[in-house]
Amino acid sequence: MGVSSDTVEKSDLQRPLVDPTNSDPKPPKDVGLESVLTDSSLSCRRRVYLGACIELKVLFRLALPAILVYLVNSGMSISARIFSGHLGGQELAAASLGNSCFFLVYGLMLGMGSAVETLCGQAYGAQRFDMLGTYLQRATIVLALVGLPMTVLYTFSYPILLMLGEPKSVSYKASLYIAGLLPQIFAYAVNFTAQKFLQAQSVVIPSAYISGAALLLQILLTWFAVNVMGMGLIGIACVLTVSWWVMVVAQTLYITCNERFKHTWTGLSSRSFQGLWSFFKLSVGSAVMICLEMWYSQILVLLAGLLEEPALSLDCLSICMAVSALSFMVSVGFNAAASIRTSNELGAGNPKSALFSTWTATFVSFMISVGEALVLMASRDYISYIFTSDADVAKAVSDLCPYLAVTVILNGIQPVLSGVAVGCGWQTFVAYVNVGCYYVVGIPIGCVLGFTFNLQAKGIWTGMIGGTLMQTLILLYVTYRTDWDKEVEKAKKRLDMWDDKKDAVQN
Template sequence: MDASNETTERTDLQRPLVDQKPPSDVGLESVLTESSLPYRRRVYLGACIEMKLLFRLALPAILVYIVNSGMSISARIFAGHLGGKELAAASIGNSCFSLVYGLMLGMGSAVETLCGQACGAHRYDMLGIYLQRATIVLALVGLPMTLLYTFSYPILVLLGEPKTVSYMGSLYIAGLIPQIFAYAINFTAQKFLQAQSVVTPSAYISAAALLLQISLTYITVYVMGLGLMGIAYVLTISWWVIVGAQTLYITKSQRFRHTWTGLSWRSFQGLWSFFKLSAGSAVMICLEMWYSQILVLLAGLLKDPALSLDSLSICMSISALSFMVSVGFNAAASVRTSNELGAANPKSALFSTWTATLVSFIISVVEALAVMAARDYISYVFTSDAEVAKAVSDLCPFLAVTIILNGVQPVLSGVAVGCGWQAFVAYVNVGCYYIVGIPVGCILGFTFDFQAKGIWTGMIGGTLMQTLILLYVTYRTDWDKEVEKARKRLEMWDDKKEPLQN
């Protein structure tokens, strides 16, 4: 080797990695720890890398969650054009059914943490075991839920809801009961795919199911004349179409030959331990989802329950649609955080957390401004009632604030899932939502007679408190310790033991 070539080779070896490769080909941790680069340059290059990874995960996940939420919203739209009582019945039915939705989604999120850890440890065979075990546990949990919804009419009446709305809502709920077990399979499969950064196929499947649902609902309502029950039946069928397509994709695709090795008796082992592990995740998610649905239930106790239910359910539908965008970033943040912690990259985990939070916040501000600009017209998508439209317009400022808060809080919850903080967040949710938010809302709404605005003000207060606590905890997190916790879990796998969260 001549002197000039030797000098060139030595220079290439000494040159920083980020100068030799484009940002997309360089690891995030190597960029953030490159001391030869100015701080601003590191942040810029890190943002280029993280934004590409983040949106690759978040955008398909957002589409999945929007479509899933859109299925419920489209059902309300069809019910709203049948009549005010039908809209109120579908709204209260969907609100009550969110109990099982939140429960199944929450318990399924434990799969996301464990499958993410298994991917990081290259224990790919465990992903399929976790998927089966979670599905069994969720299906067993669904059995008592069917009994609860079978007797939904007396329960709604006992809660003080109007008898006519309760009766129609109970019929609507009866048509959704088979959907419980579709949730049990769908959410575990969804988390199984997300942990492997496979989200686009689920988006295609969900989009196709939404189109099918809209088409079939139109036929059952306007051609066959099945009314509210037809809407419920089609919604249930659509969810089972999603389940069937996802199951075929996972079991037949060669893409998962290492993570899905077929049915195994090992999935029946440790069901109780897995249930306890899932319970923390379920409590965390359920407390968040039920919080907004309680607002709808409380509206049924106000002076004009039909108007309050209709206006609040429309606002909640819009909020839920916006919330799905943040939930997409929640999923992306969870995957990115767990992956980086598993790879022993504390700076990358920190950077991923704040990047996802900032991006979601900016998007939520844009959404809130759009809602305020369309406040006088937005309700006509759901109903032609001018009185309801005016009530929705009056509530839009509260809706805008809620959308902005929901742009931050779900992302931080995703970070909590990635780190295994579900139990802590559950305690925070109980304190902020149910000790502060709901009591304050009831006092303002009923005692001070601010009606729906008072209830919603209390709810916003609880959400704001929770968001501030999560921001502080995330800011104070020692990411090196989080990496050490992840390493200890991986050592358990080396001993052929299954990982459990601390």
């Protein structure tokens, strides 16, 4: 099994990279990225050109299926809400409330699963293939153990919702909906770790196919459960859970029964029970990093309900958040690609390739986000009519579109740099950055501008921009100042420690 298309072979360094008689040379398919970037016989411009030809092909091959996976996963939750809305207003409110509550464990599991990206990606780059299966099992055990107290917590969702002041009838229906989702917690534990295990090996297209098939199955089964069997809200929740478990079973079978992974999956091992505490600590840093980002926008939406015209502000911000989330999915795909490429190259001992991959992914995502922002500004007077026919809401959205465009551009950079952080194992550091930028700077600024200076929704959104901008600048500076040779050494030490079964993880 090869590491990647960029793996450096000794023969690459001995053969000429360019035919001197060719006026428009193209990089040979068997030339590694590191060998191109370190070839002093080429000019800087030519090295960048040849490196870009190699890297862009790999980048888009990883990013596009990842974008589809995240869009489909979001689509499953959205489709459940659509079916609930056809049952009635209270059912829609209950499903929305239940999904919002379940967003906590979704973010927690997704964040903890991202630790697998760091370890599996670096192990794969270092060709320590047997360690990937151990990391997968260890991560699944840790996430399943974390899922136990979360299951107990959600079992008492009804009294908790009542304590939070939610209406009794909606809380009761939401608690029934949540009860149908409880087995989904453990589906997250397996699905996210298996997904990261595959991504670390640059295997992303099968996950896209599996997710797409699960979405179609969910829509068909939900229609049958609601319209034929009359199961109502609990049927919608149970079908959503079944769909997640279908993805889990499909990915598990794909990994365990495929000869492609005979070196990275060697079966169940007792080694997976060693070092659980160390893996938990690394996972917590990842979870905090992801959750703080996810909760940030949700808190700002809650603040909008306290403004002078809460209905208009909530409608306006909800539409803008939906548009922002859609564009964010593109950046999340490049986040996954950047994480894979960075961790693989660090594990392979290729510092220049890791550096080049980082800035290539950031630049491409940034250019795409600029294009999205221009389209948004050109359609600012019409985009809200996709969601509503209210003229006042349309005008409010149009006024907020310049702020939204800035957010879209920042979201083209920040998630990619977060992916680089995961690839390098900087999760704990980024978690501290998120706390400071979002909750010490962004939310207070939003409150002051929105309430004290009476800028309403624009003030709250300006606070969000301020926090995201500060975080982006810090990550840009840290990435720019990174000593990639030292990161290669850190990756090697991390893998050595885990390979020796020591209960320590270096970040």
